[in-house]
Amino acid sequence: MRLSQAFVPTLRDDPADAEAVSHRLLLRGGFVRQLGAGIYSILPLGQRVLDKITRIIREEMARIGAQEFHLPALHPAELWKESGRWDAIGDEMFRLTDRKQADYCLGMTHEEVFTAIARDELRSYRQLPQIWYQIQAKFRDEPRPKGGVLRGRQFIMKDSYSFDVDFAGLDRAFDLHAEAYKRIFERCGVEAVPVEASSGAMGGSESVEFMAHTAAGEDWVVSCSGCGYAANLEKATSRTTTEPDTPDPAPTEKFPTPGVRTIEDLVEFEGGAPAARQIKTLVYQLEDGLALFLLRGDDALNEVKLMEAAGATQVRPAHPEEIRAALGALPGSLGAVGVRHLPIYADLRLRGASGMTTGANEDGFHLRHVDVARDIADVRWHDLREVRSGESCSRCEKPLELEKAIELGHIFKLGLRYSEKLGARVLGPDGKQSPIVMGSYGIGVDRLMAAVVEAHHDAQGIVWPLAVAPYQVVVAPPRMNDSAQADATERLERELAAAGIETLIDDRNERAGVKFKDADLIGIPFRIVPGPRALGNGCVELFERESGETSQIALDRVVDTLRQRLAV
């Protein structure tokens, strides 16, 4: 491709709206353009990168026997009502109505559609196992799209689904995917660590996320250098030393605490208590009403753990008015002592705690000498607290580390959830019908492209790994109107094309500096400069983007040399 005719709108300045490195560079390099909040057009250079990535994905999916589909993005509401997700999912789903006032949504994912196909077409265990996948746009009305293509409202996803007769089959499909994902991310040049994850609203027994460490990430990964334990913060546990207190025999005592609203206030307050000796009382609104969640004053609540503990899918902190109506006081003076009309969940760390201080459910008053076992009724014990950096690994006791990361892939063991709801069953060898055992497996394709940039860039621009570079080589003659350079360029263009090497010819009437800057920015792995310096000796310069090394090679050795370098 000749650059003079290529649509590669590079920008000299950083776009003001771009914050994340990948967003900035993909915009500047002319790979993507924004159409709206969280909506991006993929330009030709970006499309070539995506083609490289999806090719790798297709190869690896083929290796595990997966078959590619292409399903509709527009889904009738009925299907989602069958699975229960039409109501279970809130504002995140794009919904629309057709001319006949029938409800539709734009697919956020494709469990329903694939399961419906399985239900309609699969009859016998002999037809299983199946792994089906597609690469398709997904739509999610994110409350806050950000980072360009890192988190969009429309994005490209590779999603696959496995269908098995039994759970052993599911385990195999799950492991196959884990292996395939490892190879996919590795081939794309990103390090994506598998971590234990919460299955969230997906349901299912087990799920693993593939997380790439990057400053632009939105999740935290907890990891242990000792034993290799790694988990999403929303799932992570740590070993906390929680010796039961020697019981404090004193009866609870109410005392005035005017102006005290926070844990910190009470620490400072004369006659107050250190954070670790306080019980933090949080009130949440669950689907079926309010509930109290107790933690030690110095611990933070993890909402995902809260949801798992309470078996809830929609939760929010209760509003002050709701809290006052239920407990008779505002946040700042809340406690669980004497509360019997609301469910009470407490973090394990409070087990055996005695001599604690907590709110008295009367504004401006607290209680001291609280013994959890003695004074708080019907406690449901769960792990509710958020792990902090430096705490001990629950497996090996080495200190845990916390790192920002972005989720590139997520694999779920769905089990029977969708097949039961939608009635996808097969006849087994015993002649009985049983629901198909399913798994679901996603990769954010355009997010993966951004993650590659996050991992491979420098001050000059992107440094694409060879496997996903939009072009392998750029030929940049400093002066096109010099006949020696023009001849050499033309010859290289011919030879490289014949050799099947993906080459960009920078035939623009630009100064060398402009060409070099652009080549660096868009991150082409190899740059060949047929300039006067080298041509004199019948050579050209070969510049390697990643190492920054320049060497001279004979003009008639270019194709061979590149073939060699590209083969790795």
Add this chain to the structure above:
RNA sequence: CGGGGCGUAGCGCAGUUGGUAGCGCGUCGGCUUUGGGAGCCGAAAGUCCCCGGUUCGAAUCCGGGCGCCCCGACCA
């Protein structure tokens, strides 16, 4: 959903007290230049986000709306 910011030429931005819009880069033409975003001359290019109001007059003041970004919350 809370907090902050922004909307003026393709991009980055300025615009004073309200007087009919400018700078840099880019684009187009010409000359010079030619190995890391060249120089000079000339030119094209703007519904100043939208609607309404105040005013003789609004990019500027007032009201309403829309859009976009960032932080937090949220998030399959």
